Amino acid sequence: xxxxxxxxxxxxxxxxxxxxxxxxxxxxxxxxxxVETKSEGKYDTRAIEAAYLAEAQATQLAIAEEAxxxxxxxxPRHFEMTEEIEAGALxxxxxxxxxxxxxxxxxxxxxxxxxxxxxxxxxTPDSRLYxxxxxxxxGDGLKKNALVITGVE
Numbered sequence: 001x002x003x004x005x006x007x008x009x010x011x012x013x014x015x016x017x018x019x020x021x022x023x024x025x026x027x028x029x030x031x032x033x034x035v036e037t038k039s040e041g042k043y044d045t046r047a048i049e050a051a052y053l054a055e056a057q058a059t060q061l062a063i064a065e066e067a068x069x070x071x072x073x074x075x076p077r078h079f080e081m082t083e084e085i086e087a088g089a090l091x092x093x094x095x096x097x098x099x100x101x102x103x104x105x106x107x108x109x110x111x112x113x114x115x116x117x118x119x120x121x122x123x124t125p126d127s128r129l130y131x132x133x134x135x136x137x138x139g140d141g142l143k144k145n146a147l148v149i150t151g152v153e
Contacts, residue, residue, distance in 0.1 A: 003076060003090045003153060006103060006120055009113040014068045021064060025057040067107040074106055079152045085133050090120070092151030099150070104130055 032050035076088025085091055091102045101120040109124035123130040132142050133149070141148040 003078075003103070006090065006113055006115050007071070007074065007076075007105075010103075010105075010108055010111050010122060011068065011071055013111055013113065014064065014071060014108065018061065018064050018068060021057060021061045025054060025061055028054040028057055070107040071105065076105075081138050081152055083137070083152060085136050085149070085152055087125075087134075089133075090115070090153045091133055091149060092118075092153075093147040094150050095145065095147040102129065102133065104133065 028050055032047055032054050074088070076090075079085075079089050085104065087104050087106065089104050091104065093100060093102065099118050101115050101118055103120055103122050105122050105124060107124060108122040109127060111122040113120050123133075125131070129142075129145060132145070136142075136149055138149050138152050
C-alpha cells in the first residue's frame with residue numbers, strides 16, 4: 001500500500017459522506033415543502049424548521065464538495081526518511097508504544113483509514129499537531145503528545 005492508496009481511500013470516504021448528505025438534503029427539502037409539514041396553525045413551525053435544516057445541510061454539502069475537490073487536486077510528493085516534515089508527508093509515529101500514521105493534508109482533517117495495519121489520521125494546517133510536526137525529522141519527539149517520529153514518506 002502506498003500514500004496514493006491512502007488518499008484514494010480517503011477520497012472514497014468523502015464521496016460516501018457527500019452521497020449521504022445529498023440524500024439527507026433531498027429528504028429534508030421534500031419535508032420542508034411537503035404535505036406533512038403544512039402548517040396547522042400559527043404556532044406550527046415544522047416547515048420553517050425543515051427549511052432551516054435544509055439550508056444548513058446545503059451549506060455542509062457545499063463545504064464537503066469543496067474539501068473533496070481540494071483533496072482530489074492534492075498530489076503529495078515522495079519524502080525521503082531524512083527530510084523535514086511538511087505538507088504531503090505521511091508520518092509514522094510511536095505514540096506511547098502504539099504505531100500510527102498522520103497524513104499532513106490541506107483538507108479532510110479527522111478522516112481516518114488504515115495503512116500497514118495501523119490507523120492513519122488526516123491532519124490539516126489548522127491542527128496543532130500538524131504545526132508541531134512541520135519541520136521535524138525522523139527521530140524527533142513531541143513531549144506534549146508523547147510521540148516519537150519513526151518514519152516519513
